[in-house]
Amino acid sequence: MFDLLVLGSGVAGLTTALRGAAAGMSVLVLTKGELASSATRFAQGGVAAAIAGSDTPEMHLADTLVAGAGSCDVDAVRALVNEGPLRVRELAAMGAAFDTAPGDHGEELLLAREGGHSVARVVHAGGDATGAEIERALVAAVRRSDRMEVREGWFAVDLIVETARCRGIVALDDRGAATDVRASETVLATGGAGQCYAVTTNPLLSTGDGIALALRAGVACADVEFVQFHPTALCLESMPRPLLSEALRGEGAVLRDEHGSAFMVGEHPMADLAPRDVVSLAAARRISASGIDHVWLDATMIERLEERFPTIWAACAESGLDPRRSGYRWHRPPTISRVAW
Ligand SMILES: Cc1cc2nc3c(=O)[nH]c(=O)nc-3n(C[C@H](O)[C@H](O)[C@H](O)COP(=O)(O)OP(=O)(O)OC[C@H]3O[C@@H](n4cnc5c(N)ncnc54)[C@H](O)[C@@H]3O)c2cc1C
Structure with a gap:
């Protein structure tokens, strides 16, 4: 019996676990993959x-x-x-x-x-590669703690509810056997549900398990309409789509339509740095008007892109795209970063 059972080992779970241990609780972190496996490590x-x-x-x-x-x-x-x-x-x-x-x-x-x-x-x-570094530091801190037990490859499937209190969970252990895991307090930190969508930047593990098992136990879920999404990703067949971080636009990258027009100018006073919903809506309108399933992100003005954005650089290189290329003819099939809708 643990004082605190934390489901999930992303930034939310590991931070909660470290806080619990610092407060003197006995803590179990239970996670369905390896400890470092999370959406957190993909944050850019x-x-x-x-x-x-x-x-x-x-x-x-x-x-x-x-x-x-x-x-x-x-x-x-x-x-x-x-x-x-x-x-x-x-x-x-x-x-x-x-x-x-x-x-x-x-x-x-x-x-x-x-x-x-x-x-x-x-x-x-x-x-x-911000998330990878944060996850690395949190995992190292958890591994250093002597108040914490970690179970990797354990899959939470149901909450144990007794006298209207959560007393732990039923999990499939690392050999697939159903096992009760009991704790005074249980925290669900199982991440998002991006994989419910046809197009996502979320890793395969983001399947909304915590939301599902909470709903099954009769727990009220709040704010489910607030789903974080990324307006720009490489328009490839692969899933998850490689993210093109908003920070690219922060460094000067510009969204363009099929005529090469920088369409965010005039849409919002902050143009390409408008909030995500505004950017997404404007891109969706252009996509719907053009009949082409994407718009373009022109990052040719960013100097040393490969140093500032090595993850994006590698994803582009893997797809044969060179984000430094200029002189692009916008009505032709794209040769620079395409942005999926
Ligand atoms: C490509 C990408 C880029 C991003 N960039 C940024 C950014 O720059 N800045 C920013 O603030 N946010 C960014 N985000 C969002 C951010 O990464 C997430 O909001 C955050 O990491 C969520 O953390 P979490 O701990 O809630 O979930 P996660 O990190 O997803 O962790 C969930 C954990 O729960 C485990 N789990 C799930 N189901 C079960 C189960 N049934 N049993 C046991 N364990 C389970 C998983 O294995 C995982 O360890 C980005 C997200 C993505 C996908």
Whole structure:
């Protein structure tokens, strides 16, 4: 019997587990793949936090509320913007190596800009491999802890509910046998459900298991209409689609239609850095009007793209695409990054 059972080993699960252990709880992390296996490790662009001297949590709050278009839970946004800088520093103290450069006060965090943000405030690692670095640091911290047990290759299938309380779960163990795992508290941190969609950037493990087993146990699920999605990914047959991080547009990349027109200008005052829903809607309109199943992302102006975005560079190279190429004839079949809808 554990004090705390955490299902899932992404950033949510491992952070909760470390917090529980620090509070003196006996903790079990149970995860269906290997410990590092998660959507977290595929996160590219980074973590938004008001860290720059010229930035404030109030500015981050204002940007988030505008992007949220009336749907934000203001208390939750306040927690996010106020605690963000502290959480980034905690991750760094745990060993996450965020990208830095020499500044006036020694090594300073490099900050990128993404859609909906009025200033650069996105901390990143390995250029565009932020999630891999955060997951690596969290896994290392969990492995160091002596208050934690880890079960890899265990698949949670049902909650055990007794006298209206969750007392643990039924899991298929690493040999496929159904086993009860009991705990005083159970946290579902099993990630998203991107694989429910025909087109997704989410890894194969994002199958909404936690939502399903909670619903089966009669747990009320809130906010299911809020699904995070990426407006831009490479238009290939492969699934998941290789993500083209919003940070590309933060560095100057421009969405173009089949005539080469930069169509976000005129759609929104922030043009290509408009919030995701605005960008997606504008791209969908162009796609529907043109009858072509994609638009284009012109990244030819980004210098040293291979250093700043090594993950995207590798995905393009694997597909025979060279994002540095200019002089593109827009009505021809694409030879630079295509963006799926
Ligand atoms: C390509 C990509 C790029 C992204 N880029 C960014 C970014 O730049 N910035 C940003 O803020 N966010 C980004 N995100 C989103 C971010 O990665 C996720 O919101 C976040 O990682 C979710 O973390 P999580 O811990 O909730 O879930 P996950 O990291 O998905 O972890 C879920 C865990 O639960 C386990 N699990 C699932 N079902 C079961 C089961 N039945 N039994 C046992 N274990 C189970 C999984 O194996 C996994 O370990 C990106 C996402 C993707 C896919």
